[in-house]
Amino acid sequence: MQGNSSIREAIVECLDCGVKFTLKGRIELGQEITCPECGTWMEVVSLEPVQVDWIYDEFEDEEEDDEEDW
Ligand SMILES: [Zn+2]
Numbered sequence: 001m002q003g004n005s006s007i008r009e010a011i012v013e014c015l016d017c018g019v020k021f022t023l024k025g026r027i028e029l030g031q032e033i034t035c036p037e038c039g040t041w042m043e044v045v046s047l048e049p050v051q052v053d054w055i056y057d058e059f060e061d062e063e064e065d066d067e068e069d070w
Pocket of ligand 1: 038
């Protein structure tokens, strides 16, 4: 049965390593979660269905723009 309870389970897939894990309990938009395998931080960006996205923090990862060889 589908109720209005916010307590539920959802399976999400890590954006980084691709492992699937289960979120249990209260799931909210903007909730921060960490991958149990690689520790990547993500946040819940959608509830129906539950989807996660990278957390864009103040600092930016510039691994793709490696400017050390100037
Ligand atoms: Zn991961």
